[in-house]
Amino acid sequence: MTSHPTGDELSQPTPPTEESPSSYIPGRLLHRSFTHHPASVLSAKASTLFLSDGRSILDACGGAAVATIGHGHPSVLDAISRQAQDVSYVHTQAFTTPAAEDLANLLLEGQPGGLDMAFFVGSGSEAVEAAMKLARQWHFERGETQRVHFVARQQGYHGNTMASMSLSSNVARKIPYQGFSYPHVTHVSPPFAYRYQRDAESEEDFTNRLVQEVEDEFLRIGTDKVIAFVGETVIGATAGCVTPPKGYWAGVQAVCQKYGILLILDEIMCGSGRCGAPFAFLQEDVQPDIVTVAKGLGGGYAPIAGVLMNRKVTDVIRNGSGAFVHGHTYQAHPLSCATALEVQKVIRRENLISQCAQMGKLLEELLRREIGGLKSVGDIRGRGLFWAVEFVQDKNTKAPFDPKIGFGVKVQQDAFERGVAIYPGAGTIDGRRGDHVLLAPPFNITRGELETVVEVLRESIMSQEALHG
Numbered sequence: 001m002t003s004h005p006t007g008d009e010l011s012q013p014t015p016p017t018e019e020s021p022s023s024y025i026p027g028r029l030l031h032r033s034f035t036h037h038p039a040s041v042l043s044a045k046a047s048t049l050f051l052s053d054g055r056s057i058l059d060a061c062g063g064a065a066v067a068t069i070g071h072g073h074p075s076v077l078d079a080i081s082r083q084a085q086d087v088s089y090v091h092t093q094a095f096t097t098p099a100a101e102d103l104a105n106l107l108l109e110g111q112p113g114g115l116d117m118a119f120f121v122g123s124g125s126e127a128v129e130a131a132m133k134l135a136r137q138w139h140f141e142r143g144e145t146q147r148v149h150f151v152a153r154q155q156g157y158h159g160n161t162m163a164s165m166s167l168s169s170n171v172a173r174k175i176p177y178q179g180f181s182y183p184h185v186t187h188v189s190p191p192f193a194y195r196y197q198r199d200a201e202s203e204e205d206f207t208n209r210l211v212q213e214v215e216d217e218f219l220r221i222g223t224d225k226v227i228a229f230v231g232e233t234v235i236g237a238t239a240g241c242v243t244p245p246k247g248y249w250a251g252v253q254a255v256c257q258k259y260g261i262l263l264i265l266d267e268i269m270c271g272s273g274r275c276g277a278p279f280a281f282l283q284e285d286v287q288p289d290i291v292t293v294a295k296g297l298g299g300g301y302a303p304i305a306g307v308l309m310n311r312k313v314t315d316v317i318r319n320g321s322g323a324f325v326h327g328h329t330y331q332a333h334p335l336s337c338a339t340a341l342e343v344q345k346v347i348r349r350e351n352l353i354s355q356c357a358q359m360g361k362l363l364e365e366l367l368r369r370e371i372g373g374l375k376s377v378g379d380i381r382g383r384g385l386f387w388a389v390e391f392v393q394d395k396n397t398k399a400p401f402d403p404k405i406g407f408g409v410k411v412q413q414d415a416f417e418r419g420v421a422i423y424p425g426a427g428t429i430d431g432r433r434g435d436h437v438l439l440a441p442p443f444n445i446t447r448g449e450l451e452t453v454v455e456v457l458r459e460s461i462m463s464q465e466a467l468h469g
Ligand SMILES: *Cc1c(COP(=O)(O)O)cnc(C)c1O
Pocket: 123, 124, 125, 126, 128, 157, 158, 159, 160, 232, 236, 237, 266, 267, 268, 269, 270, 294, 295
């Protein structure tokens, strides 16, 4: 039976038990888990987090690929303070601010990939919802009101709100919510070579098979029923930094264009410089119609996300009804926009995207050299400063560990005890089997710090192999 708190318990928190860290005092905040209490962070500087129990943690995953310039950057702190003094909030029905205007102009300077306008919201899930509605409205304005369907991919993540969750195939996060989904979504195979490319298949064969599957799915649904194809340019947390085979995005785009279907690229995790280019799609031969960005956009200094759209999209709405039928109280929030604007200026001023590309090469080299030979390391993959290590029980057969072990989480916990934060993932292969850990440090992480990260990762993997191998 669940016991409900009495008035006494409300005012007298129970003392910490042996399982909980000494710094933890049970309070009113609902954490992700009722049993696992997160470490309390009192301050942070650059790539290091300082905990309330005196320990410091080197953050090798930027939270969840969020921190791009590290913590406590003086010019961002100044920008936040200046904006707070200038104007904290206005409603976008009647007002705009230089911060929001400047952020859109800076991000879309030179119209990268033909991207024409930006719409700012507060989180990645909100951005995906907005992208879905924008794509639907685009067809609606063109009189194609029968289009209601989205095609996404297995092993992709697009958010946790109801429609964005429907696009996601992250099985564990959907289990309690069966029947809640937006019904018109189907999923095709992920462009995930380590698991899904057949032995006899060349990279080109693999690409062709995947693109054919997309076209077959459009034909099965009815090509005049599909609104958009949605995918992460480089797959993030769900499968672990999976880069597509050569020609994949160009092939998918050609099929979309053939049937008047829009292409939405979700760059919430892989974009904003993370892969070593301003947008991940710039490293692929593709011009998306709509792009979502979030995590790295504000670098963790403010909650902000963006929906960026091509001229083809804005023209139809501009010349049609003239308004995007969507909005939020906090859209284009001045504080969030001013913060993200300065984060993006820092990235340009300090040349951090090319630094990300360079440090990424070093990280790859270190990973391949230091852990590539370990017996549980099946695959090392990624781009820029966005890398994942997939674990296997048997390297030859690629057989994964028993999911009950939670090998990726064990490695993450072990590394945390050694002072390095990495991001674990489970269900790497199909939502149930497979383990990986993800590395996504700030772009200005130092060479020495990267060496420490890989050294600790090596120790943690070896110690977990000894326990579970
Ligand atoms: C994190 C993420 C989202 C969701 O963003 P939230 O800010 O957590 O709502 C959507 N798509 C991708 C690819 C992500 O990595």
